[in-house]
Amino acid sequence: MDFTESFKMAAKTLAANKLRSSLTMLGIIIGNASVIAMVGLGEGAQQFINGQLQSLGPNVLFIIPGSRETRELGGLEVPRNLVVADAEAIATQVPSVKAVAPENSTQGVVSYRNRNTNSTIVGTTEDFLTVRSFEVEKGRFLTPLDQRRNSLVVVLGNQLAERLFEGEAALGKQVRIRGITFDVVGVLEQKGSSLGLNYDDSVMIPITTLASRIVGRTSPYGIEVSFISVSANSQESMDTAEFQITNLLRLRHGGDDFFINSQDTLLEIADTVTGALTLMLAAIASISLVVGGIGIMNIMLVSVRERTQEIGLRKAIGASQQDILVQFLIEAIILSALGGLIGTALGASSILVISVLSPFEAGVSTSAVLVAVGVSGGIGLFFGVVPARQAARLDPIVALRSA
Template structure:
């Protein structure tokens, strides 16, 4: 029997048991869809994080409280950075151009009878410049607002859409912890940055935040969540990092482990990239397990098929079919199931990736490598798991097979 005849026979046998064939293919469909979707969405997430961090520019540094080891060990943010540290950096580090400390906390924001939960940021006038987050309307916080602890606020676009669809927000008053704040500005649309939706923010003077909203929580001064720093140029970033680290070690009297960290946007990009890659690899591995499970399903069904078709196998061998013919037919059936399931799974995965790209800010990419790899692996698994049932069928004694069918 030639190869084409074997394919026709295998196809007709699978078509005769449509429900069983479909259920057997389901495992391969799920596995291939998972692999393609996971890799595509993972690459999209990494690309989005890269684009967002690149928006900050290569000159930006972040001074964060606690060492990297300490931040990994606890969910509580260490209280080791204060506003005085930011002022010292601004005054004593020559390779920087701007500093903007900030203190963050989620708060309920009220306007008349409506309310929403938003990220409240206490900061200083240099914040829009460093974070490349410009004011679209009105003005930003200035030095006088800081010195006088003024109750003024600049709001993000989503706050405008939530409260001020028909009203000009400038001059209106919102309430934070039942304290009225006059709106003096509206920020331009920005989107999300590393999980933080900057359009859902309310920015107020850092002094007002400390003295009227959160209170003083550090014995060393006015606590900040982190300090944004802008270097003079790209070539000055390393020097700025070195100078800030030395300055803070002196200020904090550190003799052993640092109680702070200085991260450049490039370092953060590398960290985010490694995390995204690690998650993609892990999820792809888990998706690959479903392919193996699907392969086991193919083997089980093929074993059942061999048992049910004992008489057919015996008759064919009695009529002159060789072990190679029988082996080839069952292997072809296993491969058809695996390849068909793989193709449907890949199409499903591509559809999922496309839908995610439409309904989310991600820009997932459909990798040709992942498609080829997924199809090759599923075909190989089908072939591998189909060998045992095929060998069992090929080794059946025709006389025993015919007698057992009577």
């Protein structure tokens, strides 16, 4: 019997037992859908995090107070040793740096008339726009004069301005922060959150004003900062800038009580973490494929017992062991391949739902689809061998007597 005839016979047999065939495919369907959805979710998370890091600005270095080991230990208090004077020294003494923006932040209630909202209050300098690639939508940003005078001026994030003023023009109005009145001089363009801080829902004030009127001076060395963002002259000069900044701060601080993260370093860490997460999710989902393969083998073994008479008759009229073996293998492969295709469709549909309901731009991974369908077909072939061999080895006389 040729392959085409065996395929037709296998397809007719499966079609005659629709319920059993459907239940047999269920494990493969769930397995394929899970693998594709989990891989798509992992890749979506990776793209989302990379987008967040790219939004930090081009060629950016982040100088963070405390040693890396101190940060990793968690419960220890981070030293307050990084100050505005360090940022000013970097800006004037490091030639490979284009702009420097120190930042410090706290939480507080921002009020306009009878509208109150809790927001992040960010103290920074005029170079924030350059370093972090932000744009002003209306009005202006903070100026060096604002810093020198400790001016009570504020630039609002886009979402915060919309929530406080509800369509009114924000420029020229006054808001209150912790009981202090500030003049609104600008509104930022919407950009989204980065590294857990949503600047669209924040207020920006001069860092000198933050220190003198909001949080006070908490460091004995000067005006404390949470971190310093530095923009290098180019991508090629980032290593040079990091080296020069490290040497300068070592001289100023007398040791390594700080560490520097580059955008590339953060991207590498994010790729490693999300890649491992994607692999783990895919491995967990793959267990369903193995369970589905075992289900195929069990059902096929039951099918061999139920079709003993059919096998005996076919052998009695001349069917060879190979014919019987090929037919049962084809049945197993059809079940797993069809289940794989249905599972792929369900997995792709679930990814579209995820991309709509979450911030992840999840996409269907072609490699995940090919691997899932290929693995499901291989599983069908692997787990179909045992029942197929058992059917092929049945003695026709014994089969006809037991029927």
